[in-house]
Amino acid sequence: MLQILMGALSLGLLWAIITIGVYITYRILAIADLTVEGSIVMGAAIAAFAITNGINAYLAILLAFLGGLGAGLITGLLHTKLKIPSLLAGILTMIALYSINLRIMGRANISLLRVDTAYTVFENMGLNHMSSVIVLGLIFVGSVTGILYWFFGTEIGCAIRATGDNPQMARAQGINTNTTIILGLMISNGLVAIGGALIAQSQSFADVQMGIGSIVIGLASVIIGEVLFGKRNFYVRLLSLAMGAITYRIIIAVVLRLGMPANDLKLFTAITVAVALSLPVFRSYLVPIKKSFKRGE
Amino acid sequence: MLDVKKVTKIFNPRTVNEKIALHNVSLKLEKGDFLTLIGGNGSGKSTLLNCIAGVYPVDNGSIIIDGKDVTNLNEYKRATVLGRVFQDPVMGTASNMGIEENLALALRRGQRRGLSWGISNKEREEYRELLTTLGLGLENRLGIKVGMLSGGQRQALTLLMATIKKPKLLLLDEHAAALDPKTAQKVLKLSDRIIKENNLTTLMVTHNMRDAIRHGNRLMMMYEGQIILDIRGKEKQKLTVEDLLVRFGAVSGEEFAEDSTLLS
Ligand SMILES: Nc1ncnc2c1ncn2[C@@H]1O[C@H](COP(=O)(O)OP(=O)(O)OP(=O)(O)O)[C@@H](O)[C@H]1O
Ligand SMILES: [Mg+2]
Numbered sequence: 001m002l003q004i005l006m007g008a009l010s011l012g013l014l015w016a017i018i019t020i021g022v023y024i025t026y027r028i029l030a031i032a033d034l035t036v037e038g039s040i041v042m043g044a045a046i047a048a049f050a051i052t053n054g055i056n057a058y059l060a061i062l063l064a065f066l067g068g069l070g071a072g073l074i075t076g077l078l079h080t081k082l083k084i085p086s087l088l089a090g091i092l093t094m095i096a097l098y099s100i101n102l103r104i105m106g107r108a109n110i111s112l113l114r115v116d117t118a119y120t121v122f123e124n125m126g127l128n129h130m131s132s133v134i135v136l137g138l139i140f141v142g143s144v145t146g147i148l149y150w151f152f153g154t155e156i157g158c159a160i161r162a163t164g165d166n167p168q169m170a171r172a173q174g175i176n177t178n179t180t181i182i183l184g185l186m187i188s189n190g191l192v193a194i195g196g197a198l199i200a201q202s203q204s205f206a207d208v209q210m211g212i213g214s215i216v217i218g219l220a221s222v223i224i225g226e227v228l229f230g231k232r233n234f235y236v237r238l239l240s241l242a243m244g245a246i247t248y249r250i251i252i253a254v255v256l257r258l259g260m261p262a263n264d265l266k267l268f269t270a271i272t273v274a275v276a277l278s279l280p281v282f283r284s285y286l287v288p289i290k291k292s293f294k295r296g297e
Numbered sequence: 298m299l300d301v302k303k304v305t306k307i308f309n310p311r312t313v314n315e316k317i318a319l320h321n322v323s324l325k326l327e328k329g330d331f332l333t334l335i336g337g338n339g340s341g342k343s344t345l346l347n348c349i350a351g352v353y354p355v356d357n358g359s360i361i362i363d364g365k366d367v368t369n370l371n372e373y374k375r376a377t378v379l380g381r382v383f384q385d386p387v388m389g390t391a392s393n394m395g396i397e398e399n400l401a402l403a404l405r406r407g408q409r410r411g412l413s414w415g416i417s418n419k420e421r422e423e424y425r426e427l428l429t430t431l432g433l434g435l436e437n438r439l440g441i442k443v444g445m446l447s448g449g450q451r452q453a454l455t456l457l458m459a460t461i462k463k464p465k466l467l468l469l470d471e472h473a474a475a476l477d478p479k480t481a482q483k484v485l486k487l488s489d490r491i492i493k494e495n496n497l498t499t500l501m502v503t504h505n506m507r508d509a510i511r512h513g514n515r516l517m518m519m520y521e522g523q524i525i526l527d528i529r530g531k532e533k534q535k536l537t538v539e540d541l542l543v544r545f546g547a548v549s550g551e552e553f554a555e556d557s558t559l560l561s
Contacts, residue, residue, distance in 0.1 A: 151412075155405060158394075158415035162402050165391035172350070172389070173458070174376040174406040 008253045010130050012246030013137025014198045015221060017144055019245040020238065021191035022218030028152070029164040029184045031079075034090035034215055036192050038097025039071040041211040043193030044200035045101040048110040051201070057118040061197045068193025069186045071097060076182030094211075101208050108208045117201035133202045140198065144191060145238045151187075152234060160184045192218075213266045216273050221245040223276040298498040299326040299349070299466050304358035306341075306348055306522075318344040320522040321358070326466070326515075331492055331499045333509040335541075336519030342502045343384075345519070346468050349500070351375040363465045377407035380459030380497075382452065382472040389455030392444035396435060396454060399443055400424045403458035427457055431487065449480035453487055460491050467492065469501040473508075485512065506538045520549045 018040060025033035043064035050060035071093055078089035102108065122132035151157045162170040163180040170177050192214075200206040225244025229236060252269075256262060306319040318341045326332055336342050348355050349362075351372040359368040367375050383389050390399050401416035401424075421439060428436040431453050435446075443451060452472055459467060469488060473481035489512060492499050503509050509516055516533055518526035518541070525548045528536060 153415055154412045155410035155415045156412060158398060158402060159410050161394060162391045165393050166388070168383075168388055169391055170402075171373045172376050172379075172381045173402045174373050174408075175402070175410070176371070176373045 004253045004257065005250065006130050006134070008249035009246055010133040010137060010202065011199075012249035013134060013141055013242065014195055014202060015217065015249065016137070016141045016242035016245040017198070018192050018195035018214065019218050019221040019225070019241045020144055020148065021188040021195065022215065023222050023237075023241050024148075024184055024188040024191070026219060026222060027164075028161055029181060029188075031086040031164075031181070031185070032090070032215075033075065033086065033185060033188060035071050035075045035093045035097070035185070035189050036090075036215045036218060037211040037213075038094040038101065039068045039189040039192045039211075040196035040199075040214045041101045041206075041208060042067045042071055042097055042104070043196030044206035044210060045104040045110075045196075045208070046193070047197035048112055048200050048206035049104050049106075051112060051115050051117065052110060057116060057120070057201065061118060061194055064193045064197035065190045068190040068196075071193070072186035072189030073182060075189070076185040079185075080178035080181055098208065105206060105208065110206045112201055112204045112206070117204075118198065119201060129202075136198070140194070141242050144194075145235075145242070149235050149238060156180075156183070213269065216266075216269055217248065220269055220273045220276070221248045223273065224248055224251075227276065227279075298328045298330070298363055299324070299500070300361040301325070301345075301349065302359045302361070304345075304348055304360065305356050306344055306353070307356050310356070317522050319348065319355075322522070322524055323358075324517065324524060324527075326498055326500065328498055329496050330515055331497075331513035332501065332515040332517060333513040334500060334502045334517050334519060335504070335506060335509045340519040341522040342519055343470055344522075346381075346470050346500065346502060349466070350379055350381055350468060378465040380462070380464035380467045382455045382459050382467075382469045384471040384474050386448040386451040386455070386475055389458065390443045390451055393442060395440045396428070396443055396446075397421060397424050397439040399454065400427070400458060400461065403461050406462050427461070431457070447480075449476050449484060452476065452484050456484070456488060456491060460495060460497065463495055463497070465498065467497045467499040469499065471502050471504060474504055488512075506541055510536050510538065510541070518545060518548075520545075525549060 018036070022036060025031045046064040046067045047057070047060040050063050051057055055063070074096075075089045075093040078084045078092060079086045084092070119129065119132040119136055122135050123129060127135065152161060159170065159175045160180045160183060162173065162175060163177045164184070167177045170180070196210070199210070221244040222241060223244070224247050225240035228243060228247065229240035231237065252265065255268065256265075260268065301322060301324045304319055304322045305317070308314070308316040308318055322341070322345060334342050334345070347353060349360055351367065351370060351374075355368065359366055361367065362375070362378055381389070391402070397416055401420060404420060424439060425436045428439075433450055433453060435450065435454070443454065446454065456472070472488070473484045476484060485508060488501070491497070499513070501513065514533060515529040516526070516536065517524050517528070526544060
């Protein structure tokens with residue numbers, strides 16, 4: 001059982017970075033950005049290609065980040081300059097990335113078994129693979145959280161938040177909302193690509209299919225975090241995203257353990273997210289019921 | 298300060314829904330002018346303000362603010378010299394951000410936004426003082442989310458945000474219309490005070506003839522995308538609602554009493 005929990009923790013920490021990326025578009029910019037499904041693979045593909053060609057694993061992660069920024073930039077330009085609805089813009093980039101990722105990798109799958117990954121440093125210090133993933137995961141989640149907490153408190157960060165909150169007001173306050181939307185999408189997809197690069201290295205392969213359903217997993221984690229910790233101040237919210245991602249992994253580990261076929265996972269996740277997103281609707285039914293319970297009716 | 302030259306705005310051109318919202322509209326405001334703009338529903342008042350603010354491009358004519366031709370300038374660039382308050386209290390502020398954060402966004406209007414803190418401690422003091430002048434007790438609630446405020450509080454805050462950078466031109470689009478009568482009068486009074494204190498050039502749209510007469514030094518009336526009345530100086534001071542109704546009837550050729558919206 002401990003092994004399962006540790007596994008969920010390690011995977012959850014890596015997914016936390018993706019979850020934070022999804023949060024930036026979904027909650028801060030109020031855009032459901034499907035680019036994620038492609039940029040997670042792009043991060044994995046770039047890192048795998050770079051590492052197998054002898055580039056340092058950390059440099060490879062940086063390259064993956066830059067790739068993600070580029071993916072976000074494309075979606076942002078499609079949406080703001082060409083006026084394509086954000087959902088469609090994300091889908092277009094996602095589809096385009098499928099081919100691009102295949103080109104980067106040269107084939108559908110790259111193994112990272114016999115190369116030095118970002119985790120090798122820790123493994124050389126005597127940690128096993130899973131602990132190494134947890135340590136590096138914690139370092140990344142900690143730094144990303146800290147940097148974003150700072151960034152969204154800066155003038156540019158505030159401008160991005162205002163854009164997602166009320167674009168009309170943002171423009172009236174002299175904010176170029178095209179720029180802020182593009183910036184937000186870039187940062188989000190850059191983070192997602194880092195997540196992809198770290199996941200590929202932890203599972204020892206990059207696969208062109210590995211992004212499928214990632215947006216839903218990201219959303220599930222965002223919502224679980226919010227349900228567990230509420231919508232308190234920004235720092236707590238960022239941390240709750242990581243907790244949401246970890247909790248999601250624990251839930252999945254438990255239901256698999258209880259005998260759910262792995263093939264049904266995506267169906268399970270989709271249903272979970274659908275239920276969570278419709279909670280406000282249910283709540284309006286539940287509140288009167290709860291009240292009548294309290295009154296003892 | 299503001300020079301609108303023969304501006305025409307057509308919505309959905311060359312379709313069955315074509316609508317000429319502004320037809321060759323010209324208007325000139327001197328520095329310190331306070332113009333109230335009245336007119337029935339759909340007469341083009343909001344469209345005129347939106348064209349001045351750059352929300353959408355004009356089909357013809359030009360707009361000059363403080364000697365600078367802004368006709369082809371983006372909305373966010375024009376915002377540098379403008380202050381705007383909208384009819385809907387939700388429009389002018391970011392609900393999920395704090396009072397001080399909203400003010401800080403406004404204070405940086407027209408400046409390059411960089412990586413320094415979005416709000417400084419020094420500013421907070423300034424905001425506290427500014428909010429104290431509203432007399433709404435907001436000065437002790439700097440951090441709370443604007444979404445928690447009432448419509449009147451939000452409009453008062455939006456007014457502060459619109460004027461914090463001393464705009465060349467203040468655009469008020471029925472900014473008291475969504476409030477209850479008492480709150481509306483408070484917000485109008487506050488607007489008057491801020492405009493006087495800063496000697497702001499102002500264009501205020503209102504549905505209410507009495508308010509239009511009571512405020513400002515000039516008054517214009519719009520009808521079907523055109524300005525049909527332009528009253529200023531002594532004449533404006535002596536103006537009564539009855540005068541206005543008679544003159545509206547004379548110019549528009551319509552039985553004024555039927556346009557009940559003007560009588561509110
Ligand atoms: N975005 C738009 N697209 C199409 N038509 C529009 C648009 N905005 C305004 N119109 C039309 O232009 C005309 C002028 O509208 P406008 O909003 O300027 O009127 P108004 O004088 O502000 O009226 P109200 O007093 O009701 O606010 C109306 O017929 C309106 O239907
Ligand atoms: Mg209007």
